[in-house]
Amino acid sequence: MVADDPERGARALAQLQVMTADICDVIPHTAAGDFHITTTTIMAGNALLVETAATDLEYDRTPAHIARGGLDHYHITLCVAGEMRFSSGRREITLRPGDIGLLDMAQPNRTKLRAAGGRTHLITIILQxxxxxxxxxxxxxATATLLPSDHPHARLIASHFAALGLPPGPEAGNVEATVEAIAHLVAAAAGGTADILAGVERAERHLYLAMIKRRIADNLQTDALTADELCRHFRISRATLYRLFEADGGLAHYVREQRLNLAFRELIAPSAHDMRLIDLAIGMRFSSDSTFIRAFRRKFGLTPGELRELADKWLRETGAVPAVDTVLHQLARRSTSQPR
Structure with missing residues (x-):
């Protein structure tokens, strides 16, 4: 849903009020002409991700709305900018930048957005x-549970909100598993069952690992992936960092494998036809092209030059290079069919 008409605020307000008539009453706290809202909604695995920026307003969800609509969900809301005050019965919380709140939409509630002349910016995960x-x-x-911005779990969860709206990377982890881990930590903060409390460490591990792997994926061609740098950036100890990557063969092994995977993708791209191997090796932070070639051959069963020749052949014969997974599958078949 997008309701955004900055030049004709009254139209944007009317559009939003029609679209949300069965959910809540929308009450602007600005002149109708100054009203402004943008809302983007996407699927994020088994959840819905909603990002909203709005001028001052109020949402009133009454018992009549509850009776009319089938909205029976929880919201996990991160305040990015401005202020959001949420009340349900006797429970009330105020979210400021970095704060996270758990809201139960099956109960009557009021939400007030205040941004001192700007717009309140919220990102919400909607869970069944x-x-x-x-x-x-x-x-x-459990409604109106607050995780303040200085809570370790709030910082950890907030780091994943924006990433859930991005296309998943090959090593970013399963989106559904990330949503499950967020739900796990929020439930623990709101008063989880005994099983949930016992599984907090596992959920933390998943979120930290997914977060660190995203940073690694974004910095494979930089020097920002040392243990010291990652520990400083994520505020974790070296021992914790190493424990997180034990299942991946260790941090150094994981980073090396991801750099080789990136080199593989670059080598089969038509744009890399004239790239020198020494430049690719240095870009992937290998000490020399010979070290890079040996590591590449151990992982994929052929040299970078041989892969580039195959990619050129596919391009000449079909006009396109297959997807990475298809190339890997063909190489695996070729390896098993060759005589030993």
């Missing part, structure tokens, strides 16, 4: 009740 309620010891009294 069936996904979160079983994790809560008291599902009907």
């Amino acid at each position: 009740r069936a996904m979160l309620a079983p994790r809560l010891a008291h599902p009907d009294s």
Whole structure:
């Protein structure tokens, strides 16, 4: 849903009020002509991700709305800018930048957005009740739970909000698993069941690992991937960092493997036809082209030059190079069919 008409604010307001009539009443706290809202909604695995920026307004979700609509979800909301005040019954919280709140949409509530003349910016993960309620010891009294910005879990969860809206990278981890881990930590903060509390460490590990792997994927051609740099950036100890990557053969092994994977993708790209191997090796932070070639051959069963020849052949014969997974599958078949 997008409701955005900055030149004709009254139209944007009317459009939003029509679209949300069965969900809540929208009450602007600006002149109708100054009203401005942008809302983007995307699927993020088994959840819905909604990003909103709005001038001052109020949402009033009454018992009548509850009775009319089938909205029976929890919201996990991150405040990026401005202020959001949420109240439900006697429970009330105020979200400021970096704060995260758990909101139960199955209960009447009021939400007020204030941004001192600007726009309040929120990102919300919407979860079906069936996904979160079983994790809560008291599902009907968990609403208006606040994780302040200085809470370690708030910082960890907030780091994943924007990333959930991006296309998943090959090593970023399963989006559904990331949403599950976020739900796990939020449930623990809101009063989780005994099983949930026992699994907090596992959820933390998943989120930290996915977050660090994203940073690695974004910096494979830089020197920002030393243990010291990653520990400083993520505020974790060296021992914790090494434990996180034990299943991947260690941090150095994981980074090396991802650099080789990136080199593979670059070598089969038509744009890399004239790239010198020494330049690619240095770009991937290998000490020499011979070291790079040996590591590449150990991993993929052929040299970078041989892969480039195959890519050129495919391009000449078909006009395109197959996707990376297809190339790897063909190389695996070729390897098993060759006599030993």
